[in-house]
Amino acid sequence: MEKPGRIVWPELTRGILIKRYKRFLADVRLTDDRVVTAHCPNSGAMTTCCESGQDVYLSYHDNPRRKLKYTWEMIQMETALVGVNTQVPNRLVSEAISAGIIDELSGYDQIRREIRINPKTRLDVFLNGGRKRDCYVEIKNCTLVNDGLAAFPDAVTTRGLKHLNTLCDLVAAGNRGVIFYLVQRSDATRFKPADDIDPAYGQGLRHAAASGVEILVYDVDINLDSIGVNKRLDCLI
Numbered sequence: 001m002e003k004p005g006r007i008v009w010p011e012l013t014r015g016i017l018i019k020r021y022k023r024f025l026a027d028v029r030l031t032d033d034r035v036v037t038a039h040c041p042n043s044g045a046m047t048t049c050c051e052s053g054q055d056v057y058l059s060y061h062d063n064p065r066r067k068l069k070y071t072w073e074m075i076q077m078e079t080a081l082v083g084v085n086t087q088v089p090n091r092l093v094s095e096a097i098s099a100g101i102i103d104e105l106s107g108y109d110q111i112r113r114e115i116r117i118n119p120k121t122r123l124d125v126f127l128n129g130g131r132k133r134d135c136y137v138e139i140k141n142c143t144l145v146n147d148g149l150a151a152f153p154d155a156v157t158t159r160g161l162k163h164l165n166t167l168c169d170l171v172a173a174g175n176r177g178v179i180f181y182l183v184q185r186s187d188a189t190r191f192k193p194a195d196d197i198d199p200a201y202g203q204g205l206r207h208a209a210a211s212g213v214e215i216l217v218y219d220v221d222i223n224l225d226s227i228g229v230n231k232r233l234d235c236l237i
Helices: 088-098 160-171 199-212
Strands: 006-008 012-021 025-030 035-039 055-060 070-076 082-083 112-119 121-128 135-142 143-147 150-154 176-183 191-192 213-224 225-231
Touching: 006 088, 025 055, 025 070, 025 176, 082 213, 088 112, 088 121, 088 135, 088 199, 088 225, 112 135, 121 160, 135 150, 135 160, 150 176, 160 176, 160 199, 176 199, 199 213
Parallel strands: 035 070, 135 176, 150 191, 176 213
Antiparallel strands: 006 225, 012 025, 012 055, 025 035, 055 070, 070 082, 112 121, 121 135, 143 150, 213 225
């Protein structure tokens, strides 16, 4: 049973990661010594959370339309359990907002997901009612952490830069705009843009902040039973 503001994992199968390849595929050796190919729901580089030989946890989906029955959900790294499924943050943050867990985004009467801004752009969450200004939120999954410092992105993202520019336009029109980074692990204390990976994105984030776009960074409380939004992290820009 799911708890307010948390997602309860489906039944998980443990294995050892053999390798990830072609971005969306991962070979895993299960505890019964079978090797399965799992869907990897993450298009990023997955630096610091994709090492062969680590324990991983898969969900099983008995859908006849699915070619790959297993989905990779988490990996146990040296300092933290890490959620790798990029479909989790949107759902988790939306539920946390609805449950009133994120103070900065509380007080709204309505929440809508996947709001279309124009024919080519959607943002993840739209909040309205109960406050003077409507609020648009774009949610990003962050798994890159080194020595307690989380960073985004882990690969060049022109799409992510487009979202920042869209938020700037919405703020200029009198709305609230929020870029929300969910760090799907618990071993980070601070956050920064990954300028060494995508300097254009880092520049875009600083421009967005100067233009009034709000930056929220939260980590998670994650275990083998469930995952929930936890605490806010400092942002270094």
